[in-house]
Amino acid sequence: MLKRLKQQQGIILAIIIALAAIVAAGYFSAVKKSEPKYRNKVEQMLFEEGDKSPKFVITLPEKKSPQELKRERERIASTLEPQEPKEKLSPQQRVLSNMPLLTKLKPIENVKPLRNIEPDTTLVEQQGSFMLPKTSELRKPWSEYGYKAKVLPNFYRVAVVFKNFGIDRVGAEAIMKGMPPEVSFSFSPYALDVANQIKTARTAGHETYMDLLLPSDDYLSADTGPLSMDITSSPEELVRRVKESISVNAPLGGMVVVGGAAGVDSMGHLEKVIGEVAQRGLLLLNASGEETIDLIKPSGLARNTADIVIDESFRPEDIRDKLAAAERFARNKGTVILVAEPKPVVVLEIRKWLNSFSPQLSYSEMIAQNITEPEKPFALVPLSNTVTE
Numbered sequence: 242m243l244k245r246l247k248q249q250q251g252i253i254l255a256i257i258i259a260l261a262a263i264v265a266a267g268y269f270s271a272v273k274k275s276e277p278k279y280r281n282k283v284e285q286m287l288f289e290e291g292d293k294s295p296k297f298v299i300t301l302p303e304k305k306s307p308q309e310l311k312r313e314r315e316r317i318a319s320t321l322e323p324q325e326p327k328e329k330l331s332p333q334q335r336v337l338s339n340m341p342l343l344t345k346l347k348p349i350e351n352v353k354p355l356r357n358i359e360p361d362t363t364l365v366e367q368q369g370s371f372m373l374p375k376t377s378e379l380r381k382p383w384s385e386y387g388y389k390a391k392v393l394p395n396f397y398r399v400a401v402v403f404k405n406f407g408i409d410r411v412g413a414e415a416i417m418k419g420m421p422p423e424v425s426f427s428f429s430p431y432a433l434d435v436a437n438q439i440k441t442a443r444t445a446g447h448e449t450y451m452d453l454l455l456p457s458d459d460y461l462s463a464d465t466g467p468l469s470m471d472i473t474s475s476p477e478e479l480v481r482r483v484k485e486s487i488s489v490n491a492p493l494g495g496m497v498v499v500g501g502a503a504g505v506d507s508m509g510h511l512e513k514v515i516g517e518v519a520q521r522g523l524l525l526l527n528a529s530g531e532e533t534i535d536l537i538k539p540s541g542l543a544r545n546t547a548d549i550v551i552d553e554s555f556r557p558e559d560i561r562d563k564l565a566a567a568e569r570f571a572r573n574k575g576t577v578i579l580v581a582e583p584k585p586v587v588v589l590e591i592r593k594w595l596n597s598f599s600p601q602l603s604y605s606e607m608i609a610q611n612i613t614e615p616e617k618p619f620a621l622v623p624l625s626n627t628v629t630e
Contacts, residue, residue, distance in 0.1 A: 341586035343412050346419025353422070355443045357386050357492045364522070371488035374521050381522030383543050386492040387448050387625030390423055393601045396620040397571035400425065400627045401591060402547075403583045404452055404499050404528060407432030414441065416588055421595060422446025423621040427497035427526075427580075430454070430468045430486040439491035448623045451486050451493050453514070455500030455529050465500050476513040483517050494625055495524030495543070497580065498534050512537050524628045528580040543628040548574075551581040560590045571619055576627050595621060 364382050366375045374382040392398055400423075407413050407428040417426070426442050427450040428435050439449045454469035468482045487493055496518055511533065518525050519542035527534040528547040535546055548570045551563050564579075571577040581587050599615035607613070 341584075341589050343415040343419070343585050343588065345589060346415055346592060348418040349421060349445075352446045355386070355388060355446060355448070355492075358440050358443050360490065360492050361385060368484070371484045372490050373484055373488055374493060374523060376520075376522035381543075382492070383494045383522060383524035383625060383628070386494040387623055390620070390622040390626055391601075392620040392622060393603065395615070396601055396618045398576040398622045398626065399567065399571055399598075399619045400576070400578045400622050400624050401595070402427055402450070402497060402526065402528070402578070402580045402624050403588075404497050404552075404580055405429050406583055407435055407438045409583075410434070410438065412583065412585070413438060416583055417442050417445045417447060419592065420447070420588075421621055423623050424595075425450060425624040427452050427499075431466060436489045436491040439489065439493070443492060448494055448625055449492060450495050450497050450524075450526070450624065451489070452500075453483065453486070453496040453498045453518070453525075455498065455502060455531065457501040469500060470507075470511065470514060472507040472510055474510075476510045479510055479514050480517050483514055487521070487523070493523065495526065497526045498529045498531075499580075500529055502531070508533055508537065512539070515539055515542065518542065524625065526578070526580070526624065526628070541630060543630045545578060545628045547578045547580040549577065549579045551579070551587055555582075555584050555586050557586060557590060560587055561594075564590065564594045568617070568619065578624070578627055 360372075360374075361382075363377045364374055364380065364385060366373055376382075401420075402425045403416065404427045406416075406426045408431065410433065413426075413432075422445060425448040428439060429452050432438060442449050454465045456469050456471050457465050468486050470479050470482070474482075483496075487496070515525060515534070515537045516539045519539040524543040524545075525534075526545055526547060528550055530550065549563050549567045551560060554560075567577045567579050579591075581591060597617055598619045598621065599617045601620055602610065602612065602615070607615075
């Protein structure tokens with residue numbers, strides 16, 4: 242009897258264990274089925290336990306077929322400008338491609354010449370052997386020989402003037418044709434055949450001026466020549482030099498002061514010189530960096546002072562820094578005047594800079610093109626647009 246009871250207890254225990262195993266298996270199967278299905282380990286790691294919402298969501302790129310990937314590569318390649326493989330260039334070609342050559346300037350098309358290619362006879366007088374500009378009632382050469390550029394209200398004005406111009410006639414002609422007509426030129430009084438060069442520039446739409454040379458800072462090692470404002474000469478001699486410089490039988494709107502020194506000791510001489518410029522209805526731009534010039538204030542003189550001058554370091558990086566500074570000046574003041582030497586590297590950097598300006602668009606045009614504001618709101622203007630009397 243006791244033996245049979247023990248056997249029945251063993252059977253009951255086995256049944257209980259079997260039932261517990263079945264229940265446990267069913268429970269774990271149900272939990273497993275209720276868990277989300279993960280496509281990979283990364284997706285599983287992004288979910289917390291207990292069926293909580295994901296902390297992060299990663300959208301993996303759609304898998305594309307080899308044919309689709311090929312078409313995508315061809316589409317991207319078609320939008321890129323074709324480039325000549327460098328391995329096909331000879332060493333000489335690689336050197337030339339990096340050289341700042343004025344032949345790289347593309348001529349500006351459909352340029353409108355200025356109104357006066359020849360001098361206005363009512364704005365010229367003969368004085369001895371000199372043919373000199375003069376005023377005629379309220380008409381002055383600086384305004385008559387210039388032109389007014391249109392600038393939209395939301396754009397800053399930029400004036401670019403190349404000084405010491407015309408020494409290299411071939412280079413000067415390339416610059417005249419390759420620069421926008423709003424760029425102005427101030428010719429060296431030592432330039433050959435300067436009258437014809439001035440007329441060529443005006444035919445290409447450029448305003449024309451003449452350098453007024455200050456004496457060199459170090460006259461023992463550098464001489465600015467017989468037409469500079471040498472303070473050892475008399476005021477009358479300096480005035481004669483000014484007259485000789487502007488007696489070119491071609492339209493000139495004014496003079497750009499360049500060169501070296503202008504101390505307080507020379508103010509008496511320079512007052513006579515600048516007074517002559519004012520009397521003849523010419524504008525004056527001080528690009529010398531000498532404050533003495535700005536202290537001389539004859540009545541009726543249209544004038545201004547250059548903000549940025551590029552005439553020392555001609556490394557491309559330094560030139561680009563100066564151009565960036567010009568942009569800051571324009572945004573702060575509304576107008577910036579940049580004066581530069583016509584070195585090829587300077588010319589090419591300025592040309593690229595001007596090309597980066599945003600086109601002038603009206604408000605309605607901006608809306609039509611879905612433009613909220615121009616990236617570089619700078620408008621190129623001739624020098625005469627920046628002076629005040």
